[in-house]
Amino acid sequence: GAVVSQHPSRVICKSGTSVKIECRSLDFQATTMFWYRQFPKQSLMLMATSNEGSKATYEQGVEKDKFLINHASLTLSTLTVTSAHPEDSSFYICSAVGSGGGFGKLFFGSGTQLSVL
């Protein structure tokens, strides 16, 4: 099946630094990618929708200047957590939609655990 890779799988950083998380579709082109955040023992909450070549659409309450999303190619979307603070510690996971769209072409990445000290 289709593979979505996230890198890094785990990152620890100091408060105030920025962290970049990559989401790659390895064997298909993804015009749309989604970024979710999962707090400990909580559900996944959609943060933003990333479309190749255009600005991301953020969900209500998500700070777009805090969570920068870039979808520069059909196989790569990046999420940058700027000036990270301990409250940004979370599990971040992306999903990607293959060409033609539809839920049948939706695949999730393996996630990134961010810990901010």
Add this chain to the structure above:
Amino acid sequence: AQSVTQPDIHITVSEGASLELRCNYSYGATPYLFWYVQSPGQGLQLLLKYFSGDTLVQGIKGFEAEFKRSQSSFNLRKPSVHWSDAAEYFCAVGAQGGSEKLVFGKGTKLTVNP
């Protein structure tokens, strides 16, 4: 707006016992419904999905789910649980005709006793 309720936060079953995880959704039309499983620190693995047609859906690892429109439910079942099934299970709903974003339930943690 769509919403998903998983009433059980934590379920414990014995290995070999049957399992049913509950999921209720709220959506104005026929939704797309999904069950995902997540092992600790891992991503999501799709167990099964319902788009249309037969309301009893077979998935991977011996799981099945039944869509019941009258009850707005999509419960996940397995006749005999294995120790390796211990994980977190998420029910999710997607809207037809829109983007492929999902709304997830809060999850049910499954513990399997030997």
